[in-house]
Amino acid sequence: MMRKTIFWLAIFLAQCFYAQTSDQGIKSFRKNEMKSAAHKLGAGGNPNPNTLNYDLRYQRMDVSLDPAVQNISGSVTSHFIPNQNINSIYFDLSSLMTVSQVQYHGINLNFQSLSATKELKIDFPISISANVLDSLTINYSGSPTTSLLLNPFSTGVQNGTPVLSTFNQLFGAQEWFPTKVSLNDKIERFDFKITTPSQYNVAANGKLMSETSVPNGKKLTFWRTMYPTASYVVGISITNFVKLSSTIGNPPFPFVNYVYPNTAANTTSMTNIEWTKQIMATFENYFGPYPFRDEKYGHMEFLYNYINLETQTMSSMSSWEKYLIAHELAHQWFGNKVTCGTPGDLWLNEAFATFGEHLANEKLLMNNTEFLNYLLSEKNYCTSFTNQSVATEDYYSRGAYMVRMMKWVLGDAVFYQALRDYQSNPNFAYKYVVAQDLKGSLLQSTGKDFTEFFNDWVYGKGYPTYTIKWKQMGNQITFKASQSQSNASVSFFDMILPIKVTGNGGEVAYFALNNTSNNQYFTQSVSFPVASVQFNYEYQILEKNSTVTLDNTLGTAETDLDNFSVYPNPASYELNVKGVRKSVDYKIYFSDGKIVKEGVYQVNKPINISELIPGVYFLNINENRIKLLKK
Structure with missing residues (x-):
């Protein structure tokens, strides 16, 4: 800890x-x-099991806010469907929010604020039936916390004018309104009815329904979203915004930006905001239609310096660099339409959004040389750490590079179609997902099982270092690929190796070698004398300090490479090894990298594996590494 x-x-x-x-x-x-x-x-995982017994269908927030005051007061009405008979209902809500009344069909209900768990427990006078839509209204007020590292509800100033902004990720919504923060139930529809001093404008999710003057110098702003929304991407921002409206996309839909006055006067910022239209067209081409076309896309400026947030339909921004605009827009697909179902699956949001930066750079912002330099910088950064994984330490840079490697393995056309299939799958669209869902979608779309890839590149740490040796004989070139790993969490990184061969006369040939075992040999046809061999020529994969060497001694190994095999595979009791000419040591590793059996292989005698439990194993023998399946 x-x-x-x-x-x-x-x-x-x-x-x-x-x-x-x-x-x-x-x-x-x-x-x-x-x-x-x-x-x-x-903040924890899905933190409140008490909220799992109902589906939160709709919320209406009717509150008064003043960006000069750290306070909220009003009510939230919630419509819900219990999935079992219930005598009480829980909402996630900080005890700093003082609940004055809970109304239910004209009567006041008993309730308890549970400060230790940030819950509001409400008791019904009689049992509520399962599968029946019901509703209640919670009246409350209070000053949300200012003691967290990132406060979900903050007030401050911009250019001397008060501003109020929210930042809910992942479980911050409970700090300022009663809701469900567990990553298992999206709110199908949300209404914002926010009363403020009349000089301020309110930005929020969805479509602006109305702005109405009300007594005492106040204004009522009404926003509505009809798309399922995770509570952590519910967001508002309030100040003297300049409101900019146009259209985006083809066919067009609303493009709405609420920016500070000094941003509206900044030519560079406004040019970059306008550039959003270009990256929207690019993302729609590669990811599929923008997921919230019936409402809008745009940006609201907010208080949290150097951090931005994928608020659904209206990203919350603190700065206007194009890569940031691309990142938050990509989140509308990866994070908002399809949303991580646990904190441990947060990489499903962030890796793909950061890959959106790669795509923006490749297609719009950089020429080929600049893009390769960018990739080299990213590769060097990712491999400057030996103890980081995508799943737990770096969902961003390393995560995006993992997605790039996925694209390399599948090829561009298959990869992008697989992403579009993932986005359009009705089991995932506007819902929560976990890694297994993505893996299953990839298998269905491409026929490729990404289990080993995820084990190595999502959950495994570190990177490989390759030693590539080559030799040409006539019209054939032989490669030997050896690998070491920077972290013991991965015993071997399965990967397709990118090889570029250049001839004496400038001829070029490209090879993709499916490297599944250490010290693996490959023989390819080549029609010209080879002058040089380049590995990872467009930084397709993560690796560090790899070398390429001409070695005219290749072919003297103690293994008959043309005839080497291990069978049967899968196996239950015994393994036979073909092509090894002498007695050699062998080791069998479980999929987690632990040695489970070792010994000396005797020529033409089987290896007994009957004592091994069913699962995935790796046999290392005579500088060869073979993946095994024990039945």
């Missing part, structure tokens, strides 16, 4: 050195996003 605390503290302190160059700025942004992630993960 202390190690994790120190790690996140280091990330927090890193923001003090926010860089000025583009590349440093990207890294700093991601560090600050990881600071945000620390807040998300530190």
Whole structure:
């Protein structure tokens, strides 16, 4: 626990050195996003089992807010369907919010505020029937907390004018309104009815329904979203916004931006906001239609410096660099339409959103040389750590590179079609997902099982270092690929190796070698004399300090490479090895990297595996590594 605390503290302190160059700025942004992630993960998992017995269908927030005051007062009406008969109902709500009344069909209900668990428990006078739509209204007020690393409800100033903003990820909504923060139930429809002093404008999710003057110098603003929404991407921001409206997309839909006056006067910021139209067209081409076309897309400026948030339909922004605009827009697909179902699956949101930055750079912002330099910088950054995984430490840079490797493995056309299939699958669209859902969708779309890939590149840590040796004989070129790993969590990284061969006369050939075992040999046809071999020529994969060497001694191994095999596979009792000419040591590893059996292989005698439990194993024998399935 202390190690994790120190790690996140280091990330927090890193923001003090926010860089000025583009590349440093990207890294700093991601560090600050990881600071945000620390807040998300530190709040726990799906924290309240007491809210699992009903489906929250609709919420109407009717509150008064003044950006000059750290306070909220009003009511939230919730419509819900119990999935079993219930005598009480729980909402997630901080005890700093004082509940004055709970109304239910004209009567007041008994309730308890449970400060230790941030719950509001409401008791019904009689049992409520399952599968019947019901509703109640909670009246409350209070000053939301200002003591968290990232406060979900904050007031401050911009250019001397008060501003109020919210930041809910992942479980912050409970700090300022009663709702469900568990990652298992999206709110199907949400209405915002927010009364403010008349000089302020209110930005929120969905479609602006009305702005109405009310007595005492106040204004009532009504926003409505009809799309299922996770509570953590519910958001508002209030100040003297300049409201900018146009259209985006083809066919067009509303493009609405609420920005600070000094942003509206900044030519660079406005140019970048207008650029959103270009990246929207790109993402719609590769990811599928924008998921919230019936309402809008746009941005609301908010208080949280160096951090941005994928507020559904209206991203919350603190700065206007194009890569940030691309990242938050990509979240509308990966994070909002299809949403991580546990904190441990947060990479499903962030890896793909950061890959959106890759796509923006590749298609719109950089020429080929610049993009390759960007990839090299990202690769070097990812491989500067030996103890990070996508799932737990770096969903951003390493996560995006993992997605890039997925694209390399599948090929561009198959990869992007698989993403569109994932987005359009009715089991996932506008719902929560976990890693297994993505893996199953990829298998269905492409026929490829990504289990080993996820084990290595999502949950495994570190990176491989390759030693590539090659030799040409006539019209054939032989490669030997050897690999070491920087972290013991992965015994071997399965990967398709990118090879570029250049001839004496400038001829070029490309090979993709399916590397599934250590010291693996490959023979390919080549029609010209080879002058050089380049590995990972477009930084398709993560690796570090790999080497490529001409070796005219290749072919002297003690293994008959043309005839080497292990059979049967899958196997129940015995393994036969073909093509090994002498007695050699062997080791069998379980899929987690632990040695479960070792010994000396005797030529033409089987290896007994009857004592092994069913599962995935790896046999290392005579510089060969073979994946086994024990039945």
